[in-house]
Amino acid sequence: MSQIDFEKALNAEQLAAVQAPDGPVLVIAAAGTGKTRTLTYRVAWLVEHQIDASQILLLTFTNRAAREMLERAQALVGAAVGGLWGGTFHHMANRMLRRHAQAIGYKSDYTILDQDDSRTLVRTCADELDLLGKHFPKPDVLQSVFSLSVNREEPVEKTATGHFEDSLVAIEDIVKVHEAYQARKKTLNAMDFDDLLANGLKLFRDHPSILEQYQHRFLYTLVDEYQDTNTIQAEWVDRIAAHHRNLLVVGDDFQSIYSWRGADFRNIMSFPKRYADASVFKLETNYRSVPGILEVANACIAGNPEQFQKNLKAVREATVKPVCVQLHDGGQQARYVVDRIRRLLRKGVSMKDMVVLYRSHFHAMELQMELAREGMPYEVTSGVRFFEQAHIKDVCTLLRLFFNAEDELAFMRLLKLFPKVGEKTCIKLWEKLGRQVNLRNAEQLKWIREHLPAAAARIWETLEPVIIAYETEHLRNDPGEFIFRFVKTFYREYAIETFDNHDRRLDDIDELMNFTARFESAEQFLSEIALQTNLDAEIDEMDAAEQNRIRLTTVHQAKGLEWKVVFVLWMSDGMFPSSRSLSDSGAEAEERRLFYVASTRAKDELYLCVPEMRRMRDGGVMNYPPSRFIREINPDLLQNDFVGYI
DNA sequence: GTTTCGGTTCTTTTT
DNA sequence: GAACCGAAAC
Numbered sequence: 001m002s003q004i005d006f007e008k009a010l011n012a013e014q015l016a017a018v019q020a021p022d023g024p025v026l027v028i029a030a031a032g033t034g035k036t037r038t039l040t041y042r043v044a045w046l047v048e049h050q051i052d053a054s055q056i057l058l059l060t061f062t063n064r065a066a067r068e069m070l071e072r073a074q075a076l077v078g079a080a081v082g083g084l085w086g087g088t089f090h091h092m093a094n095r096m097l098r099r100h101a102q103a104i105g106y107k108s109d110y111t112i113l114d115q116d117d118s119r120t121l122v123r124t125c126a127d128e129l130d131l132l133g134k135h136f137p138k139p140d141v142l143q144s145v146f147s148l149s150v151n152r153e154e155p156v157e158k159t160a161t162g163h164f165e166d167s168l169v170a171i172e173d174i175v176k177v178h179e180a181y182q183a184r185k186k187t188l189n190a191m192d193f194d195d196l197l198a199n200g201l202k203l204f205r206d207h208p209s210i211l212e213q214y215q216h217r218f219l220y221t222l223v224d225e226y227q228d229t230n231t232i233q234a235e236w237v238d239r240i241a242a243h244h245r246n247l248l249v250v251g252d253d254f255q256s257i258y259s260w261r262g263a264d265f266r267n268i269m270s271f272p273k274r275y276a277d278a279s280v281f282k283l284e285t286n287y288r289s290v291p292g293i294l295e296v297a298n299a300c301i302a303g304n305p306e307q308f309q310k311n312l313k314a315v316r317e318a319t320v321k322p323v324c325v326q327l328h329d330g331g332q333q334a335r336y337v338v339d340r341i342r343r344l345l346r347k348g349v350s351m352k353d354m355v356v357l358y359r360s361h362f363h364a365m366e367l368q369m370e371l372a373r374e375g376m377p378y379e380v381t382s383g384v385r386f387f388e389q390a391h392i393k394d395v396c397t398l399l400r401l402f403f404n405a406e407d408e409l410a411f412m413r414l415l416k417l418f419p420k421v422g423e424k425t426c427i428k429l430w431e432k433l434g435r436q437v438n439l440r441n442a443e444q445l446k447w448i449r450e451h452l453p454a455a456a457a458r459i460w461e462t463l464e465p466v467i468i469a470y471e472t473e474h475l476r477n478d479p480g481e482f483i484f485r486f487v488k489t490f491y492r493e494y495a496i497e498t499f500d501n502h503d504r505r506l507d508d509i510d511e512l513m514n515f516t517a518r519f520e521s522a523e524q525f526l527s528e529i530a531l532q533t534n535l536d537a538e539i540d541e542m543d544a545a546e547q548n549r550i551r552l553t554t555v556h557q558a559k560g561l562e563w564k565v566v567f568v569l570w571m572s573d574g575m576f577p578s579s580r581s582l583s584d585s586g587a588e589a590e591e592r593r594l595f596y597v598a599s600t601r602a603k604d605e606l607y608l609c610v611p612e613m614r615r616m617r618d619g620g621v622m623n624y625p626p627s628r629f630i631r632e633i634n635p636d637l638l639q640n641d642f643v644g645y646i
Numbered sequence: 647g648t649t650t651c652g653g654t655t656c657t658t659t660t661t
Numbered sequence: 662g663a664a665c666c667g668a669a670a671c
Contacts, residue, residue, distance in 0.1 A: 061661075090661050115660085138664095193661050260659065360658045385660090390663090420671085422649050531661070556659045578658060594659085 004044055004076060014038045017281040018045050024275035025248040026226075026268070030310050031297070031600035032288030032562065035250055039224060040069050042248065043084070044076040046220055054083030055219040059237065061228050061258075063088060063532055065560060069224070085218070089233050090193060090531055093200030096214070097191075098527075103207050104199050109523070111190040111404045112530035116388045118192045119143050120409060125180035131173050137164070146178055150194035151230045151262025187435070189406045197232045204239045215243035226251035226271070230262035238274075247275070253307045257556060257594050259586065269308070286312045288562050292321040292637070293602050299633045301596045304589045312600075322599070322606035324630060325641040330570075333611045334370035336643055337567050340607060341376065341550065344565060351377065351550045353564040357598050359576040363569050364552050377549040381557050387529045391505040392512055395483050395491055396529065398439070399522050402470055405436040417494060418456035425453070439467050462489050479525045480516035483509070555598045566602035568595075571610045572624035588628075595629045608638070 006015060014034055017027045018041045029035035039058075047053055060066040066087045073081045085092060094112065101108040113121065123139040126132050137145075149159035160174045185191065191199060204211040221241040223229070226249035229237070241247035249271060256265035272278050286294055291314040298311055327333045341354060358364050364380065371378045386392065394417060400410035412426045429451055430437075438444050445467060449460045466485045469475055475482040487509055495502040512529075519525040551563075570576050577591035599606055610626045630638075 063661085088661065196661085258660075261661080362657050365657095420649065424648060554659065581658065 004041075004048065006041065006045065010034075010037070010041060011285055013281065013283045013285060014041070017283065018042045020248065020279055020281065022246050024245060024271075024278040026271045026275075026278050026280045027248065027250040027283065028268075028280065028308050028310060029250055029252055029283040030286065030312050031252065031255060031597070032286040032312070033283035034285075034287065035224075035252070035283065036065070036069060036072070036560070038283065039222060039250055040072040040076065042222060043069075043073045043081065047073075047077045047080050051219060052083065053081045054085070055217065056084050056086075057092070057218040057221045057240065058084060058086035058224070059092060059222065060086070060088055060224040062560075063091075065224055066091070088531070089200075089236070090196045093196045093236075094527060094531065096203060096210075097196065097199055100203055100207070100210055103210060104202055105186075106191070106199070107189050109189070109404050111188065111400060111407050111410075112196070112527060113185070113190050113192040113409070114385075114388055114530050115143070115193070116393065117190075117409050121184055121188075122146070122177065122181055125184055126177045129173070129176055129180060131177060135168065136173065137169060142174065142177060145174070146181065147192075147194050148260075148262055149178075150198050151232060152264075153231050187406065188408055189404055190409075197230075197236070201232050201236045201239075204236065211239060212243075214240055219244050220246045220248070223247070223249040224251075225255075227253050227256035227265045227268045228258045228263040229267045230264055231267075232262075234264075234267040245275075254301050254304075254310075254593055255559065255597050257559070257590060257597060259590050260581070282308075282310060284310050284313050285315060287315055288603050289314065289600065290316050290320075290604055291318045293599060293606050295637050296322050296606070296633055297596055297599045299637060300592060300599065300629055303629075303632050304592055319604065321637060321639045322602075322608065323641045324571075324608045324638040325610065325643065326626075327609055327611045327643065329611050329613050329615065330366040331370075332643070333569060333609045334366040336609065337367055337569075337607075338370050338374055338376065340567070344605075349564060351548045354550050354567070355558065355561075355563040355565070355601065356550065356552045356567045356569060357555050357558055357601065358552075358569040359555060359578050359594070361554060363575060367552065367569065371550070379549045379551050381551070381553040386508070387532060389505075389508065391491075391495060391499070392508060392529075395486055395509055395512070396526070398467065398470075398486060399479055399482060399526060401437060402439055402476070403523060403526055405438055408435065411437055415452075415456075417491075418452065418459050420453040421456050440471055442468070459490060465489075476522050477520065478516075479519065479522045480513040482522070483513055483516070555594050558601050559597055562601055562603055564603045565605045565607070566598070567607045567609060568598050569609050571608045571627040571630050572612070573627050574624050575614075576627055577629070592629060595627075607641075 006018060010018060014037065017025070017038050027038065029038065043056060043058065046056060058066070058069065060069065070081065070084070070086050073084070085095070097106070098108050101110060119139045122143045123132070126136065126139060126142065145160050145163050146156060149156045152159065156178045157171055157175055160171050164171070185195065218240060221237060223237055237247065249268070251268045253265045253268050256263060259265070272280060294312040294314050325336060327336055337356060344354060345351070356364065356367060368378070368380065393413060397410040397414035400407050401414070408430060411430055415421050415426045415429065429448065432451070433444070445464050449457050449464070452460055463486070466489050469485065470482060492506065495505055499505050516525050519528065576595065577588060581587050581591060608630060610630060611624065613621050613623045615621055
């Protein structure tokens with residue numbers, strides 16, 4: 001193996017962090033300072049110093065970050081990186097829980113519920129308690145309250161009380177729904193995303209011998225985006241690293257934007273206190289952006305006190321200042337952006353080097369229409385997750401049932417695809433089956449056929465050979481083929497009858513079948529599709545780059561990425577910062593960090609669009625003052641762009 | 647009694 | 662779009 005020239009590849013700040021001595025290490029890495037580079041070189045450095053990769057644990061928040069780091073590390077040290085455990089917290093917890101499920105009272109073939117499943121189950125529970133009335137929160141609100149309570153490690157009662165303080169909602173009822181939900185998951189042998197984390201920690205707390213195995217196994221623990229950890233994740237990491245104490249965490253408190261799901265940036269702030277012997281390194285040299293952009297970023301974040309002081313230092317030459325443009329409304333904003341994109345294209349900037357960022361998906365509606373009208377190719381990283389789309393979930397139901405016989409959600413979903421079968425029929429059948437279904441049992445298949453309405457029974461009959469083939473032709477090892485047969489026999493026709501955009505949906509299913517190719521078994525595949533919520537964003541990202549389309553995305557999804565030209569939409573007070581998010585204390589600071597993330601994505605040019613008004617649905621108009629984040633910036637740092645009528 | 651259909655309303659952020 | 666609600670159809 002060729003030796004890596006660390007001195008040449010890294011600057012002094014990065015090199016110091018990469019070569020940090022054993023023991024706890026905190027790396028504060030400001031935006032664009034080579035955080036990923038530092039982490040991957042740290043892995044390479046360890047491997048070059050005779051550490052077996054299987055003794056390294058690398059934790060990230062997103063699948064994208066995990067994959068990127070593993071790929072880059074592999075490029076550096078090759079196959080030596082093979083045995084490394086790297087992935088999201090949810091992935092790593094799942095990996096351990098599959099092995100030790102019995103220890104916490106689960107079966108190892110538990111199903112992972114994605115958000116859609118989880119919401120459905122909450123709705124069922126609320127419905128059964130007869131609480132689905134007008135004066136009760138919607139299932140997704142309940143679900144997010146439950147989730148937050150887990151991630152903050154506080155009783156649901158407390159989270160709910162805080163969340164509904166101004167409303168008349170009966171907290172006891174919410175607690176009741178929560179109890180029902182928890183019990184239901186147990187009987188379904190299912191865990192939601194939060195259970196993976198909570199049970200992962202429970203495993204360590206209650207079973208010291210299991211914890212010890214992992215403590216000894218992992219000589220080095222590396223954590224990316226540490227500012228986004230919640231209390232569960234922080235304790236989980238502390239425990240696993242407690243033996244060797246070689247814990248290196250990397251993060252930027254300025255970029256902590258996930259407190260709404262329980263992230264607590266105090267974890268990173270208090271790290272030096274919790275680990276008094278920690279070495280601390282700061283990365284402040286920014287290679288990404290021109291000085292004008294960094295000045296704006298530094299100025300904006302100065303509005304947040306109580307953070308690690310750091311200043312982005314530019315190495316690039318000064319060019320133009322970021323542009324601030326006042327616009328009449330969303331329509332004019334859309335025309336302005338399209339017009340600027342045109343100009344940039346003429347100057348030779350390609351589409352893949354531009355991005356449009358916004359706080360919330362609906363902010364881009366007018367722009368999407370304008371781009372479509374102008375025939376400009378664009379790609380939206382949508383709000384709907386690839387694997388949570390109805391058609392994708394539909395074609396996975398049979399596999400899910402083979403894997404976990406108690407997966408009521410999959411059973412219901414499957415039967416509801418058939419004509420004349422709805423909620424009631426499903427529940428009756430499920431009850432009569434004893435709340436589980438064995439698809440390997442020919443008698444049961446026959447029984448189901450006989451209890452379905454005639455039209456549904458005919459379809460079921462055509463599906464029986466497909467179901468039987470799962471065992472006889474060992475399709476467990478070839479989930480793609482199994483899905484293919486299901487689609488060929490039934491779902492293709494169903495999709496054509498049901499969806500007006502069936503072409504696109506069937507294409508998605510083809511994509512799904514390609515995706516199965518990387519897995520050896522149905523079990524692995526099912527775990528993965530539940531945890532890969534964001535695959536569509538990643539596919540879009542690759543598509544947009546390959547096919548040269550302009551990308552539209554939320555700021556949250558843009559974290560960690562960079563473009564030459566960045567447009568930020570709706571820099572109006574109430575939109576960004578979002579008025580809905582400003583309720584509790586600390587919210588404004590988080591919105592400000594979000595703006596910091598947005599502006600630091602830009603390498604060369606940054607356009608801040610400030611529309612003044614928005615047409616509401618009811619025909620009225622709403623006026624918006626410019627965003628407080630714009631007003632906080634010294635006007636000298638920005639250049640104004642004035643537009644006439646476009 | 648159930649399912650299906652058609653019209654209406656709303657849209658923060660993610661594993 | 663997709664979730665929800667009420668009315669029509671089976």
